[in-house]
Amino acid sequence: MSLEQSYINLYQAKRESLRASSPEVMNTLRDEAIRMFANKGFPTRKVEDYRYIDVPQAFEGKDGYTMPLPTLPLNASKQGVISLNDEALLNRYYAKVADNEDAITALNTAFSHECICIHVGKHQQLDRPIELTDTFTSDEDQMEHKRILIVLEEGASARIMLRYAANNKMHIITTQVVEVFVGDNAYLEMYELEETHTSCTRFNQVYMQVGRYANVKHNNITLFNGLTRNTIKAFLKGEYSEVSLNGCVMANKSQVVDNNTLIRHEVPNCTSHELYKYVVDEQAVGAFAGKVYVAEGAQNTVSDEVNQNICASNDARMYTQPMLEIYADDVKCSHGSTVGKLDEIALFYMRQRGIPLAEARMLLMQAFVGQVVDEIPIAPLRDRLHIMIEQRLKGELDKCVGCARCK
Amino acid sequence: MLEIKNLHAKVDGKEILKGVDLTIHDGEIHALMGTNGAGKSTLSNVIVGNPKYEVTQGTITFNGKDLLAMSPEERSHEGVFMSFQMPVEIPGVSMTNFMRAAVNARREALGQELLKATDFLKLMHDTQKLVDIDKKLVSRSVNEGFSGGEKKRNEIFQMAMLQPTFCILDETDSGLDVDALRVVAEGFNRLRTEQTSALVITHYQRLLDYIRPDIIHVLLDGKIVKTAGAELAKEIEERGFDWIKE
Numbered sequence A: 001m002s003l004e005q006s007y008i009n010l011y012q013a014k015r016e017s018l019r020a021s022s023p024e025v026m027n028t029l030r031d032e033a034i035r036m037f038a039n040k041g042f043p044t045r046k047v048e049d050y051r052y053i054d055v056p057q058a059f060e061g062k063d064g065y066t067m068p069l070p071t072l073p074l075n076a077s078k079q080g081v082i083s084l085n086d087e088a089l090l091n092r093y094y095a096k097v098a099d100n101e102d103a104i105t106a107l108n109t110a111f112s113h114e115c116i117c118i119h120v121g122k123h124q125q126l127d128r129p130i131e132l133t134d135t136f137t138s139d140e141d142q143m144e145h146k147r148i149l150i151v152l153e154e155g156a157s158a159r160i161m162l163r164y165a166a167n168n169k170m171h172i173i174t175t176q177v178v179e180v181f182v183g184d185n186a187y188l189e190m191y192e193l194e195e196t197h198t199s200c201t202r203f204n205q206v207y208m209q210v211g212r213y214a215n216v217k218h219n220n221i222t223l224f225n226g227l228t229r230n231t232i233k234a235f236l237k238g239e240y241s242e243v244s245l246n247g248c249v250m251a252n253k254s255q256v257v258d259n260n261t262l263i264r265h266e267v268p269n270c271t272s273h274e275l276y277k278y279v280v281d282e283q284a285v286g287a288f289a290g291k292v293y294v295a296e297g298a299q300n301t302v303s304d305e306v307n308q309n310i311c312a313s314n315d316a317r318m319y320t321q322p323m324l325e326i327y328a329d330d331v332k333c334s335h336g337s338t339v340g341k342l343d344e345i346a347l348f349y350m351r352q353r354g355i356p357l358a359e360a361r362m363l364l365m366q367a368f369v370g371q372v373v374d375e376i377p378i379a380p381l382r383d384r385l386h387i388m389i390e391q392r393l394k395g396e397l398d399k400c401v402g403c404a405r406c407k
Numbered sequence B: 001m002l003e004i005k006n007l008h009a010k011v012d013g014k015e016i017l018k019g020v021d022l023t024i025h026d027g028e029i030h031a032l033m034g035t036n037g038a039g040k041s042t043l044s045n046v047i048v049g050n051p052k053y054e055v056t057q058g059t060i061t062f063n064g065k066d067l068l069a070m071s072p073e074e075r076s077h078e079g080v081f082m083s084f085q086m087p088v089e090i091p092g093v094s095m096t097n098f099m100r101a102a103v104n105a106r107r108e109a110l111g112q113e114l115l116k117a118t119d120f121l122k123l124m125h126d127t128q129k130l131v132d133i134d135k136k137l138v139s140r141s142v143n144e145g146f147s148g149g150e151k152k153r154n155e156i157f158q159m160a161m162l163q164p165t166f167c168i169l170d171e172t173d174s175g176l177d178v179d180a181l182r183v184v185a186e187g188f189n190r191l192r193t194e195q196t197s198a199l200v201i202t203h204y205q206r207l208l209d210y211i212r213p214d215i216i217h218v219l220l221d222g223k224i225v226k227t228a229g230a231e232l233a234k235e236i237e238e239r240g241f242d243w244i245k246e
Ligand SMILES: Nc1ncnc2c1ncn2[C@@H]1O[C@H](COP(=O)(O)OP(=O)(O)O)[C@@H](O)[C@H]1O
Pocket: B011, B012, B016, B034, B035, B036, B037, B038, B039, B040, B041, B042, B043, B052
């Protein structure tokens, strides 16, 4: 039996229980989604967008994992902004930007059974940030398919953090699809922070649709993980909008972090920025593929994309692929990437002052990725992240399976 | 204090030091002069253990210990300090974090208690006043965007923070105007104790007017070719090095 077939069988087995607890609009798309998945199959390394990781291997043998259908312990929030399965909202937006042409998104659409909804109303300004923490706590190996819908209506503003954590060391595989709709004149700062453990495998698919005069800042921070694939797609649909996709990654041991981003300028007069920084150490693998697409007629597009990386050990690997695809003639676009080592001269300077080599390396790595954190507008979050990065580098955030150092 | 015997060293496969002998006793100031490319910075880097430089022969003992067997950080903990000819910019690493790491690493190595945050900040503040370095510089990233003079002043500031017993000043005076030179030299003199010794590398008499050497050496083509008293510096300034070569 093929790997795909085992997931199709799993779907057939779960179909009724999924339907029983799900909103109507999610159910109507399931069968079609599993058909799309069956058609496409798990992407292999031959698929351009997935060339840096082995997706079939990631899913191999996981179909036997328990797949609980918990209902999230979500209390209706203070401002009435967060809810579970808001049917009116789902009817308007569910699966409207996520694309089942991607087999993993299709798999998620088939299997996810509830949707966290964040709805910020017209001209509503959330003065305090929202943090959703997803803590993996299962005592069994587990598979999860999660779905989040974020809608900012016209003129709304919000700051939202999605945090992924892990309490124990069971094997977890998750797919997650996040759909984000940012209305005209709306402002969104969105943070994704992963600090899970080495036996977590995560496929995170984020689709953002951005209206006119809107501003979106997406920050994607991977502090600790197993295998992570983030697909971040921003579709600029209204003129005079601005999008930034920033991220930083720290990976060592045999961690794998693959960030694949797309910024699609579909209309004129928009601006986009991208800054991703990685430090890969020991045997870790980092990959960054960032495409900026400027459609025909999207004049006056301004875009800059930077990916800078440090391979701190000889065994660590970094793949970087910034891409520009431009079909308009009046644009200002730049992109660049670098892969380097830690600065030997700076290391020696610090050692001459008595700073031990390991600590000197740590200070340099911290400084390198810290630049991404410095761009974060929320001061307390910035401070907290700097501290977390420092702890991470000191090994205080280490969580890995069977590692004597971390017990 | 420092005893160098028959030191040979290579950089990038090329032999630069070709048998250097040098002894510096407690409290002595030695000046090292010589043409560009003679190997003065190479000698300094070898003393502080820069891994780019390979020692092929000879010994260096420091207070009776084998310096060449130590890592750069251990040498620093023993009290060896080098003011770099070209101080390094380290963007993103604040002077505060850098100095805290350095001061505490040294204290830990010496078995002293680590400084509490408030005590450390007070030390930073007092030292900044002592060597008269702009407070703004001390709150920035290490040497980032500093002018040449500010970098040199920062070297002296770091020296004051770490209180070494043996200092190498590698052309700390180059690129300084007369006022900055005086400030840096006075800073150094204020930090000196009876025991502190130093190796001062310079091309100019003017620094030696402030930091008065006991002994002057001339290094040419990887060897010390002449050793004399303080009066040698004036003569070199007037006549250059050619007459020594003969
Ligand atoms: N880090 C280095 N890499 C390569 N060559 C070096 C390095 N440091 C010094 N050298 C070479 O060694 C020789 C001596 O240089 P240096 O010790 O800097 O002389 P000085 O300080 O007396 O002017 C020069 O030929 C120089 O090019």
